[in-house]
Every structure is written in structure tokens, then in C-alpha cells.
Amino acid sequence: MTTTSTPFSGTFISFEGIDGAGKSTHIGALAAAFKAQGRAVTLTREPGGTPLAETLRTLVLNDSMDPLTEALLMFAARRDHLSCVILPALARGDVVLCDRFTDATFAYQGGGRGFDEAVLSQLETMVQGTAGLGATQLIQPELTVWFDLAPEEAAKRLAGARVPDKFESQPVEFFRRVADGYARRLIGEPGRFARINGGQTPQAVWDDVHAVFVAKGWLA
Numbered sequence: 001m002t003t004t005s006t007p008f009s010g011t012f013i014s015f016e017g018i019d020g021a022g023k024s025t026h027i028g029a030l031a032a033a034f035k036a037q038g039r040a041v042t043l044t045r046e047p048g049g050t051p052l053a054e055t056l057r058t059l060v061l062n063d064s065m066d067p068l069t070e071a072l073l074m075f076a077a078r079r080d081h082l083s084c085v086i087l088p089a090l091a092r093g094d095v096v097l098c099d100r101f102t103d104a105t106f107a108y109q110g111g112g113r114g115f116d117e118a119v120l121s122q123l124e125t126m127v128q129g130t131a132g133l134g135a136t137q138l139i140q141p142e143l144t145v146w147f148d149l150a151p152e153e154a155a156k157r158l159a160g161a162r163v164p165d166k167f168e169s170q171p172v173e174f175f176r177r178v179a180d181g182y183a184r185r186l187i188g189e190p191g192r193f194a195r196i197n198g199g200q201t202p203q204a205v206w207d208d209v210h211a212v213f214v215a216k217g218w219l220a
């Protein structure tokens with residue numbers, strides 16, 4: 001099993017969606033399904049996934065800062081995560097299941113905050129480009145599963161669930177712009193995305209997610 005975007009033997013998969021879209025349960029179930037088939041799984045998340053990146057996560061999800069600082073911290077965390085966790089795992093042949101990756105930066109910082117997407121593209125090239133990473137082309141997930149849910153529905157699901165972080169406490173209009181940001185990424189690279197209707201029952205969402213992995217030949 002090879003990835004299209006790295007010279008490594010593992011499989012890199014990311015999961016995206018607005019807060020409350022319900023991706024977490026399904027990521028856990030996919031990890032179990034891969035392990036049941038004998039695959040080694042690295043389950044990780046962004047921002048985070050390394051001690052340094054988790055420290056940056058705490059800062060970026062709680063402190064207020066200007067938009068460029070926020071974008072730089074997201075990409076700094078990503079660089080550490082890529083070089084210390086994701087690429088070594090792909091080199092071992094693991095399935096890497098990553099709860100959010102760069103599409104989240106384009107959706108939240110680009111769409112939600114309105115930060116210049118051309119600058120984000122430059123940072124993406126710098127951080128996921130080949131320099132120092134042993135790759136020959138921009139490192140991207142082989143598949144990105146986007147749990148697409150109406151912002152109003154996501155807000156209902158999140159209401160009262162827990163103390164919201166900096167992003168979760170944003171108004172519905174922010175999440176509408178985030179969802180538009182995800183849609184732009186999908187249009188730019190349709191072959192990488194599987195768009196899942198997150199408004200269904202959890203079982204129906206799982207059935208759709210599972211079908212994508214079966215169609216890829218990754219799960220029986």
C-alpha cells in the first residue's frame with residue numbers, strides 16, 4: 001500500500017469538519033478496523049501530536065493573537081508533527097489517521113478568520129514541501145474525509161456539551177465561512193476528498209465512511 005504524496009509505504013489519511021460535525025467517534029472506529037486487519041495505526045491530531053505541538057495547541061486554542069501569529073503557530077506545530085511523528089510513521093508503513101491537517105488552516109484561518117489564503121499557500125509549501133523531509137513532492141494526505149454538517153446543526157450538538165475553546169465559541173456565521181473554506185479546498189483537489197453527509201444518524205455516517213475505505217481497498 002503506497003501513498004501518492006510521499007515516498008513512504010504508509011497511508012496518510014486526514015479528517016476534517018467544523019466543530020461538532022462528529023468526526024472523533026468514526027476516527028476511533030477506523031483505527032480499530034485497521035488494527036483488526038493487522039495494520040499498525042498511528043492515531044494523531046492537529047494542532048498537536050508531539051509535546052511541542054501540544055504546547056502550541058494549548059496556546060493557539062486559548063490565547064488571543066493576531067491572525068498571522070495564529071497561522072504561523074498552526075504551521076509551526078504542523079512542521080514538528082510531520083517531521084517527528086507523521087513521516088516516521090509513514091516510513092514504518094503505518095496507517096496514519098490524523099484528526100485535522102492543513103485543510104483546517106485554510107478553512108478556519110482562511111475561511112473563518114478571512115486570512116490571506118495566498119500566504120497560507122506559501123506556508124503550506126514551506127512546511128509540507130520537500131526541504132528537510134526526504135519527500136519529493138508536497139506532503140498531503142492520500143485521502144481527506146470531510147464530515148460536512150450545517151453550522152446550525154453543529155451548534156445545536158455543541159450547545160452545553162463542554163466549555164468551548166476559542167474556535168468553538170465563534171458564532172454560526174464563522175462556521176459558515178469555515179465550511180465554505182473546506183468546500184474551496186475540495187474544489188481545488190476533488191480527488192483527495194471524500195465528502196460525508198454528517199447530518200445523518202451516526203450509523204448511516206459510519207456506513208458511508210466505511211464504504212469509502214472499502215472502495216479504496218483499505219478495509220474488507
Ligand code: TYD
Pocket residue numbers: 019024046047061074099100101102104105106108109167168
Ligand atoms: P478539534 O480538532 O475539534 O479538537 P477537539 O475535538 O478536542 O475539540 O479542535 C481543534 C480546533 O482547532 C478546532 O476548533 C479547529 C482549530 N484548528 C484551526 O483553527 N486551524 C488548524 O489548522 C487546525 C489544525 C485546527
